[in-house]
Amino acid sequence: MKVGFLGAGKMAQALAKGFTSAGITKASDVIASCPKTDNYLLEEFQKDVPGSMVTNSNTDVVEHADLVLIATKPPIVPRVIQEVNPAVRPRNLLVSIALGIPITNLEQMLPPKTRVIRVMPNTPSLVKAGCTVFSCGSSATEEDGLIAKRCFSSVGFCEEVPEVLIDAVTGLSGSGPAYIYLMLEALADGGVKMGIPRPLAYKLAAHTMIGGAQMVLETGKHPGALKDDVCSPAGCTIEAIYQMEQSGVRGSLIKAVVSAAQKSKETGQRG
Numbered sequence: 269m270k271v272g273f274l275g276a277g278k279m280a281q282a283l284a285k286g287f288t289s290a291g292i293t294k295a296s297d298v299i300a301s302c303p304k305t306d307n308y309l310l311e312e313f314q315k316d317v318p319g320s321m322v323t324n325s326n327t328d329v330v331e332h333a334d335l336v337l338i339a340t341k342p343p344i345v346p347r348v349i350q351e352v353n354p355a356v357r358p359r360n361l362l363v364s365i366a367l368g369i370p371i372t373n374l375e376q377m378l379p380p381k382t383r384v385i386r387v388m389p390n391t392p393s394l395v396k397a398g399c400t401v402f403s404c405g406s407s408a409t410e411e412d413g414l415i416a417k418r419c420f421s422s423v424g425f426c427e428e429v430p431e432v433l434i435d436a437v438t439g440l441s442g443s444g445p446a447y448i449y450l451m452l453e454a455l456a457d458g459g460v461k462m463g464i465p466r467p468l469a470y471k472l473a474a475h476t477m478i479g480g481a482q483m484v485l486e487t488g489k490h491p492g493a494l495k496d497d498v499c500s501p502a503g504c505t506i507e508a509i510y511q512m513e514q515s516g517v518r519g520s521l522i523k524a525v526v527s528a529a530q531k532s533k534e535t536g537q538r539g
C-alpha cells in the first residue's frame with residue numbers, strides 16, 4: 269500500500285516511522301509534503317524514514333498514494349483539501365488525523381463519494397505503543413475500516429468508535445501523552461529532591477507508569493483496588509495519597525481531559 273502524508277510534522281513522522289517499521293508499507297512507498305522549499309521538517313522526515321520521498325507539492329502526495337493522511341494543523345486543512353481536490357481519485361482513501369474536524373465537513377470539501385476516515389492517534393505510535401480511535405465516513409467501505417484498523421493496530425491499540433466520541437477521546441488519549449510526561453517529570457523531580465540521580469529517576473518514573481498501566485490492562489482489576497493493594501495500613505503510600513487528594517490531583521486531571529475535549533469540539537465548530 270502506498271501511503272502519503274499531507275504535512276510532515278510530528279504526528280506524520282511518528283506514524284510514518286511506525287507504519288514502516290511495522291511492515292504496513294515500505295519506506296520507498298511513503299511520500300510526505302510540506303509547502304516550503306527549505307523545509308527542515310522534510311529533512312527530518314527522511315531521516316526518520318530513510319528511503320521515503322518528500323515533496324513541496326500536496327498534489328504529488330495524492331497522485332502517488334492510495335492511503336492519504338491529512339496531517340496538517342486544523343485551520344490549514346480546508347486550504348490543503350481545496351488544493352488537492354482536482355487530483356483526488358476513487359482509489360484514494362482520505363484519512364484525517366486533524367483535531368476536531370468532523371467527517372461531514374471533510375466530505376463536503378472533497379469530491380462526492382470520497383472515502384473518508386477520521387482518526388485520532390497519539391504520538392507513542394512512534395514506538396508502537398500508540399492509542400488510536402477511528403470513525404468511517406458515509407462512503408467508506410467495510411474494507412476501508414479494516415485498512416484503518418490494520419494500519420493503526422500495527423502501531424498500538426486501535427478501536428472503531430462512533431464519531432460523537434472522538435472529541436472526548438482527543439481529550440483523553442490524543443492529548444494524554446503530554447499529561448503523562450508532565451506527571452512523569454514531576455515524579456522524577458520528587459525522586460531527585462530525595463537524592464536519586466536524575467537519569468535513574470526518569471527510568472524509575474517511566475517504568476512505574478508502564479507497570480501501573482500494564483496491571484490495569486492485564487489484571488482487569490479496578491484501579492482503586494490496585495491502589496489499595498499498594499497502600500499498607502499506616503504505611504507511607506497512604507500518606508502520599510492523602511497529600512495528592514488534598515491538592516486536587518483527580519479534579520485537575522478530569523479538568524484537563526474536559527478542557528481538551530471542549531477545545532477539540534470548538535475547533536470543529538469554528539471550521
Ligand SMILES: NC(=O)C1=CN([C@@H]2O[C@H](COP(=O)(O)OP(=O)(O)OC[C@H]3O[C@@H](n4cnc5c(N)ncnc54)[C@H](OP(=O)(O)O)[C@@H]3O)[C@@H](O)[C@H]2O)C=CC1
Binds near residue numbers: 276277278301341
Ligand atoms: N501532535 C500530536 O500529538 C497529535 C496531532 N494530531 C493532529 O495532527 C495534525 C498535525 O499535528 P502535528 O504533527 O502536531 O503538527 P506539526 O505542526 O508538527 O505538523 C504540521 C505539518 O503541516 C505542514 N503544513 C503547513 N501548511 C501546509 C500546507 N499548506 N500543506 C501541507 N503541509 C502543510 C507543516 O509545515 P510547516 O511547519 O513548514 O508549516 C508541518 O509539517 C493536527 O491536525 C493535529 O491536530 C492528532 C493527534 C495527536
Ligand SMILES: O=C(O)[C@@H]1CCC=N1
Binds near residue numbers: 438442443
Ligand atoms: O494539541 C493538539 O491540538 C493535538 C491534537 C491532539 C494532540 N495534539
